[in-house]
Amino acid sequence: MKLYSNRYAPSPRRVRMFAAEKGLSLDIVEVDIRANETQGHDFLAVNPRGEVPVLELDDGSLLTESLAICRHLECLYPEPNLWGITQLEQAEINSMVDRLMFRLYIPVAQAFRHGHSFWAGRVEQVPAYAQVATQSAIKELHSLDSMLDGRPYLCAERFTAADIVGFTTTDFAKAIGLRPEPHQVNLRRWLDIISARPSATA
């Protein structure tokens, strides 16, 4: 399977880390966002929305949206399980993944989009909103730190898709100047545990 990806962007990284945990070796096609390759004729033929990641399946069909890609990989390659074995475990992981996407990833991505020089001139930026979004992300990181008190992983008492979403997003938050604070010992310990996994560099 072929993955259209970008090495710096958090959404394709989510897929690469997920695939690495499954022991999959994807054929990676690097698409340079900075050089506007995502908006080029060749790539728009792959994804008219001009966004990565895109998974090309062995039958040639194309799948977009990083979480949909990860869920599909979970279906195709059930082991090791990353998205829950029992129905209740699946519900717990789904809830945590959504929480992370909507309460942490969206604010971080929006703060980056509206406040970072990378997007200046590419999109209409509203710097005041970048500040509001950054505050939301800070609040959510505090909440994660509390939640991780006495828990090695975000949910289900083991490494799951939620840790992948949480880790790649928290790591990307560096781009908006957010790093775990010295007193956030639970968050820091969790980040250390996840970043030690080989998949963290995929």
Place this chain on the structure above:
Amino acid sequence: MKLYSNRYAPSPRRVRMFAAEKGLSLDIVEVDIRANETQGHDFLAVNPRGEVPVLELDDGSLLTESLAICRHLECLYPEPNLWGITQLEQAEINSMVDRLMFRLYIPVAQAFRHGHSFWAGRVEQVPAYAQVATQSAIKELHSLDSMLDGRPYLCAERFTAADIVGFTTTDFAKAIGLRPEPHQVNLRRWLDIISARPSATA
């Protein structure tokens, strides 16, 4: 099962519509957001984040995040299928649901949050961002109209979870002044089809 809900908010409506399609009768607990009941002592004991929907399962455990709740209902009550039978169909629906959530729901919800008087004084509003978000939502509605050309439903050639997410969001977009334009005949036809389902008033 008990659902903490609010009759005007799009996220609990998503769950109510999904449950109605399954023929489920949930015990609805109305939580008044306008009267700040979501921030009150009683409700914070249910959900410390102060948000609806929350599903209380028969064993008393609580599940948050509307899509995680819908996915859990799909597990518990597989018929009628709303989230895909084959793996490829599941992938297609997951991709469409994520696209709708991130490209339409988030902009509409943010435009409402940052531009509507309902939230004035409750959150820090950035009206300039409400305008940018509204433009994103308009662009996505145009895209949906094109996509629905010759297709009765958003994906999988039948009514699915994607139509529920798309319909409840498009309907909520009225709150930011967005309605399908007269020339968007595909979007209008699709909205007519979905709004005629009994679940649309759940």
